[in-house]
Amino acid sequence: MAEKEISQAVISRLPRYFRYLGELKDEGVERISSQDLSVLMHVTASQIRQDFNNFGGFGQQGYGYNVEYLYTEIGKILGLDHTHNLIIIGAGNLGQALANYMNFERRGFVFEGIFDQNPALYGKQIRNLVVQPMENLREFVTAHNIDIAVLCIPKTAAVAVADDLVKCGIKAFWNFAHVDLNVPESVEVENVHLSDSLIKLSYNLNANHHEA
Amino acid sequence: MAEKEISQAVISRLPRYFRYLGELKDEGVERISSQDLSVLMHVTASQIRQDFNNFGGFGQQGYGYNVEYLYTEIGKILGLDHTHNLIIIGAGNLGQALANYMNFERRGFVFEGIFDQNPALYGKQIRNLVVQPMENLREFVTAHNIDIAVLCIPKTAAVAVADDLVKCGIKAFWNFAHVDLNVPESVEVENVHLSDSLIKLSYNLNANHHEA
DNA sequence: TAGATTGTTAATCGATTAACAATC
DNA sequence: TAGATTGTTAATCGATTAACAATC
Numbered sequence: 001m002a003e004k005e006i007s008q009a010v011i012s013r014l015p016r017y018f019r020y021l022g023e024l025k026d027e028g029v030e031r032i033s034s035q036d037l038s039v040l041m042h043v044t045a046s047q048i049r050q051d052f053n054n055f056g057g058f059g060q061q062g063y064g065y066n067v068e069y070l071y072t073e074i075g076k077i078l079g080l081d082h083t084h085n086l087i088i089i090g091a092g093n094l095g096q097a098l099a100n101y102m103n104f105e106r107r108g109f110v111f112e113g114i115f116d117q118n119p120a121l122y123g124k125q126i127r128n129l130v131v132q133p134m135e136n137l138r139e140f141v142t143a144h145n146i147d148i149a150v151l152c153i154p155k156t157a158a159v160a161v162a163d164d165l166v167k168c169g170i171k172a173f174w175n176f177a178h179v180d181l182n183v184p185e186s187v188e189v190e191n192v193h194l195s196d197s198l199i200k201l202s203y204n205l206n207a208n209h210h211e212a
Numbered sequence: 213m214a215e216k217e218i219s220q221a222v223i224s225r226l227p228r229y230f231r232y233l234g235e236l237k238d239e240g241v242e243r244i245s246s247q248d249l250s251v252l253m254h255v256t257a258s259q260i261r262q263d264f265n266n267f268g269g270f271g272q273q274g275y276g277y278n279v280e281y282l283y284t285e286i287g288k289i290l291g292l293d294h295t296h297n298l299i300i301i302g303a304g305n306l307g308q309a310l311a312n313y314m315n316f317e318r319r320g321f322v323f324e325g326i327f328d329q330n331p332a333l334y335g336k337q338i339r340n341l342v343v344q345p346m347e348n349l350r351e352f353v354t355a356h357n358i359d360i361a362v363l364c365i366p367k368t369a370a371v372a373v374a375d376d377l378v379k380c381g382i383k384a385f386w387n388f389a390h391v392d393l394n395v396p397e398s399v400e401v402e403n404v405h406l407s408d409s410l411i412k413l414s415y416n417l418n419a420n421h422h423e424a
Numbered sequence: 425t426a427g428a429t430t431g432t433t434a435a436t437c438g439a440t441t442a443a444c445a446a447t448c
Numbered sequence: 449t450a451g452a453t454t455g456t457t458a459a460t461c462g463a464t465t466a467a468c469a470a471t472c
Contacts, residue, residue: 009439011415015408019390033453045453046441053455061454062448078411079418093309098406100305103390109410147417172417174410178231178315188420190413194404196227198321198360198386199290201402203223205359205384206291208400221463245429257429258465265431273430274472 006054013051014078016041021071033064083108085145086174089161090152091116091124091131094176098150099126112144117157134161141168148172155179218266225263226290228253233283245276295320297357298386301373302364303328303336303343306388310362311338324356329369346373353380360384367391 020041024032038045052058052070055077059065075081086104088095091114098104099111114126117134124131132140140146149170151158158177165173172188175181178196181189232253236244250257264270264282267289271277287293298316300307303326310316311326326338329346336343344352352358361382363370370389377385384400387393390408393401 006419007439011412014415015405015411018411019408035453044441046443047439049454049456050440057455059454060448061446062452064453077415079414080411084414084417093312097305097309103407104410107407107411109414148413171420172413174413186420188413188416190409190416192404192406192409193227195315195319196231197402197404198316199227199230199292199319200223201360201384201386201400202291202296202321203226203289204400204402205296207218208383208398219463247429256465258467259463261430261432262464269431271430272472273470274428276429 010051010054013043013047014074017048017051018071018074018078018080021067021074024067025071029067031064031066034059036064080107083110084147085110085112086148086150087112087137087141087144087146088114088129088150088152089116089134089137089165090154091118091121091126092152095150095152096126098152099129109148112146113140115140137164138168141165141170146170148174150174151177151181153177222263222266225255225259226286229260229263230283230286230290230292233279233286236279237283241279243276243278246271248276292319295322296359297322297324298360298362299324299349299353299356299358300326300341300362300364301328301346301349301377302366303330303333303338304364307362307364308338310364311341321360323362324358325352327352349376350380353377353382358382360386362386363389363393365389 020037034045034048037048041048049059052065055073058070058073086109088099088111091099095114095116099114104111111127111129113132114129115132115134115137116122119133121131122133141149147170149162149165149172151162151173153161155177158175158179159181162173162175162181162183166183166187170187173181173183173190175189175191176194178193180191183189232249246257246260249260253260261271264277267285270282270285298321300311300323303311307326307328311323316323323339323341325344326341327344327346327349328334331345333343334345353361359382361374361377361384363374363385365373367389370387370391371393374385374387374393374395378395378399382399385393385395385402387401387403388406390405392403395401
């Protein structure tokens, strides 16, 4: 209790640390200093030490950080030491692509169900899942202990569906719909607004070109 | 010339402004004050005015901002007043999903080609595109005036392919591969690291739960 | 003109970087 | 012990917010 709030800036960097440490571990590297890691990741050593120290002292003076230990600890911090149950709402191109992508499962994110409101898709098999009608949603969520709902539906439907899911007790959304959800503060939303990302790239492409 | 550098924090917010203004425009709203927009978007009016004023005075004292004008101007700033030619590298689940998604085109992002190294996919039709072998890449890029390469290939291949594309003159990458590209400063990279995004959600889900 | 609201300067806040004492 | 490198405090930098004069 009384944990100091960690800034989202720090949180956003953790998955990247985790990735680099995983790669180092796989390469058999045993220890690394903040200095060496900073060179590898193109960030300052100071930032690395500050970031890690938000969660306690993982290193040792004169030695650095033990790669495997640090990797494990950051994994725990990120909640990767236990599995998460997910459902996908919307079995269109994107929903299917995510369902078929195996790497999420490797990190403990397990897709338990996929739903669509299009009857033509009912029963369609996608990897180990079968597309279900939206009518089943409510019951399924309570029965299967779902943590995260992945929204792959058009923005017109997303807000209402999210409202419904909140009523079913869903506590987190991975939102690919191009709209801002309006959910209670206790519910987490991680937006993936692909077109915003592409538009940002467009800006930077222009800006970079013209300045030269 | 001598444009002051705009911070990425500001740039990241522009697509969202653009989206809200587009919606207001579609609803027939003619003008809006920073105050009203701030309520709508859950940001401060001060930030809105600061952000817009990075690019010049789009408003009018006592009146506010003309929605249509502001929408158009931000569109220009973002480079949405002209089309961009894209290619997709990797015709797997994600590559195909992106190729099939129509909304990018509505914003002027046109997919001109899709490539894969798997012969089984050669010739496969995806919307108006046909999967081509990677061998065609070099020639295609120069012939079709490609602006942006969308990387939907495994991380093991991504770095090398990006290097090749840089040599062909590609100036921007939309990178879905879970790896950091190593390209010259003059080349823009926008990363979409889906698993990082999901992991961040996992952290926040945990943090939120435990603090209560 | 009076009222509203911008554009912009100044104040605050938070995040990053630098420095160094603690310590392995 | 001497050298290395962390953990942590202090300094700097940048981004956000507040305030208000300019002006429509």
